[in-house]
Amino acid sequence: MAGRRVLILGGTTEAAALARALAQAGEWEVTTSLAGRTRAPAALPGAVRIGGFGGADGLATYLRAERIDRVIDATHPFAATMSANAAAACDRLGVPMLRIERPAWTPAPGDRWIDVADATEAADWLTGALPAGSAVLLTLGRQEVAPFKRCPALRFVLRSIEPPAAEDLSPDCLLLSERGPFTLDGERALIARHGIRGIVAKNAGGDATAAKLAAAREAAIPVVMIRRPALPATPAVPDIAGALDWLSRPR
Template sequence: MAGRRLLILGGTTEAAALARALDGAGEWEVVTSLAGRTRAPAALPGAVRIGGFGGADGLASYLRSERIDRVVDATHPFAATMSANAAAACAEAGVPLLRIARPAWTPVPGDRWIEVADAAEAADWLAGALPAGAAVLLTLGRQEVAPFKRCPALRFVLRSIEPPVPEDLPPDCLLLSERGPFTLDGERALIARHGIRAVVAKNAGGDATAAKLAAAREAAIPVVMIRRPAPPATPAVAAVAGALDWLRA
């Protein structure tokens, strides 16, 4: 099995953990692909490729030219376009594909969740539900901030690894450049310090950013939760261990 080539579509903790688990084992030559949205990604073992492929056709061409034997899609649960392209490309190139589908968060007693389809619907709910001057914690990344410009009466605290373009920012928005994982104590302090009255989040699942949900529950404030897009109909496992089993089979 030595010398077989694996492409990991990465950018998540699962992708990094899979690359580390395979590093030095000699079974797979690993290439991790990153979209390039983060200017200073964390270091990874093995080869790293940064940038897009040019859609499904470009990815299929890459799989053939680089003689990729298997692909693991370990992208973010909201990277719907990349996952769809991976499914189409692997089918075209005849390369086996597995997706690591991190389990979604589910509400527990005491949670006040408002589930919405996207950032625009989240902004509409905030505009109708919160009083002028209320502070909202945005934890959905830098690329979906613009819809909240329609809430000029609210204050926003945006937590993102990198800042959005200035024209996307709401009028009253404090930027926090931070990378998870986040602790419950830290999230409690953030909510208290800024007087947060609601949290907006994507249902990303996982442990790295889940503490904000517990902190919101304790503070009895609502969480406007953006539902995941529908995943492609490809084989999937819930964790890195399942991907390792698949690669060893």
């Protein structure tokens, strides 16, 4: 029924795909909210808002003012604060909410994964495990690179859509401004070109950036994998097909 309003908390490929699918179907008025961390986000159909809400209280005020009927949390698996705020705001107002939770990556035979809680623990492992001068590929994004300043003996290749603050960079760090998806051939070439001896990644799941894991397996290099944070116990589906099915049901 046209006129129903859905808020997509976005920033992921799933959020963009869902917005396109809903716009094509024409049964929902779609607003996608982006955190604003990327200066030039890809174009999206429907309304787009940029920036935070001001916590759970601010989001509740927005949902009430905009008469939002349903909320889809399609944020990154590591956007724990936003997910918690969304769950709290929706619970307060009685607005149905669903999270698109893409399956986490799991190690395959031949993988050498080191499970860590955060970037600080990853930096500590690298310091003790890799010899001086080793090159490490960081695929964390720009906001979590500061802990690697504690590894001055290592070389880093940082792949990020946006550059980090200069003061957060380690002394020897090459910046690669790139956006996925990445291919297996491309990841093999990157590892060979820069002599990568270790990779640091978040367990984001999905296909867009998974090729680095296969390339690391082939090259027999370790992947320091940052585990996902705990998220609210809200209803969840693994993909946009599940979200579309949920939206098609009566409230």
